[in-house]
Amino acid sequence: ENIGTVVFENSTEASKAVAKEIANLIKVKQSQKQPCILGLATGSSPKGLYAELVRLHKEEGLSFKNVISFNLDEYYPMEPDSVNSYVRFMKEQLFNHVDILPENYNVPDGLLTKEAIADYCDAYETKIEALGGIDLQILGIGGNGHIGFNESGSLQNSKTRLVALDHITRVAASGDFGGLENTPRTAITLGVKKIMEAKRVILMAWGEGKSNIIKASTEGPVTSQVPASYLQEHNNATFILDQAAASKL
Numbered sequence: 001e002n003i004g005t006v007v008f009e010n011s012t013e014a015s016k017a018v019a020k021e022i023a024n025l026i027k028v029k030q031s032q033k034q035p036c037i038l039g040l041a042t043g044s045s046p047k048g049l050y051a052e053l054v055r056l057h058k059e060e061g062l063s064f065k066n067v068i069s070f071n072l073d074e075y076y077p078m079e080p081d082s083v084n085s086y087v088r089f090m091k092e093q094l095f096n097h098v099d100i101l102p103e104n105y106n107v108p109d110g111l112l113t114k115e116a117i118a119d120y121c122d123a124y125e126t127k128i129e130a131l132g133g134i135d136l137q138i139l140g141i142g143g144n145g146h147i148g149f150n151e152s153g154s155l156q157n158s159k160t161r162l163v164a165l166d167h168i169t170r171v172a173a174s175g176d177f178g179g180l181e182n183t184p185r186t187a188i189t190l191g192v193k194k195i196m197e198a199k200r201v202i203l204m205a206w207g208e209g210k211s212n213i214i215k216a217s218t219e220g221p222v223t224s225q226v227p228a229s230y231l232q233e234h235n236n237a238t239f240i241l242d243q244a245a246a247s248k249l
């Protein structure tokens with residue numbers, strides 16, 4: 001078991017610690033005149049992190065000009081301006097409030113034709129590889145142990161691809177979409193392989209509701225049933241938890 005777990009009093013303190021690590025990495029890369037390649041996540045879990053990064057930009061002058069980011073996933077199909085689109089989420093939470101260059105952030109395109117998806121996904125990975133891979137990947141975790149939208153059954157070497165969403169993932173999202181019948185059935189997700197190739201991985205989870213899946217992911221068997229358990233085989237992955245999410249460990 002290689003996953004480090006770090007438990008904070010609450011998600012605010014935890015998010016600040018993650019923001020500090022990211023800010024330090026951005027600054028190290030700046031001093032080396034290198035881009036900083038970040039893998040970013042959506043969902044409620046990273047909201048506090050993004051708020052703190054915005055604060056560091058506004059109050060402490062942290063610049064994102066050398067940041068190139070790749071988001072994990074997007075619903076498919078999805079209009080970029082829709083209230084539920086992940087590109088809109090990222091603009092509202094982070095991109096519109098910092099000095100990242102618009103050409104430097106990447107969120108999977110929810111408007112592709114079906115025929116274009118496979119080539120698009122290959123190109124998304126090639127772009128990451130050409131930059132030397134992801135320096136730091138931020139993850140949340142689904143109640144079933146999904147990372148990005150790599151649902152149960154996703155293989156450790158899975159590529160970036162179109163996936164069918166699990167029923168429980170759709171139920172969890174259905175409130176945002178005004179009912180299950182309006183909730184997308186598919187999504188585009190970065191594959192497990194690119195996540196595992198990231199040099200550093202930070203998974204954030206808050207609340208009692210995540211405690212069982214956190215236990216399964218960190219202490220249970222490494223299994224495709226719980227894709228987050230693959231992180232046990234990553235040499236630099238840390239789970240950042242609040243006390244409630246860590247309560248079953």
Ligand code: GLP
Pocket residue numbers: 041042043044045046072073139140141142143146147148149169
């Ligand atoms: C969605 C996202 C995941 C995220 C998960 C958990 O399924 N695609 O990347 O980790 O939700 O969301 P939350 O952080 O709101 O619990």
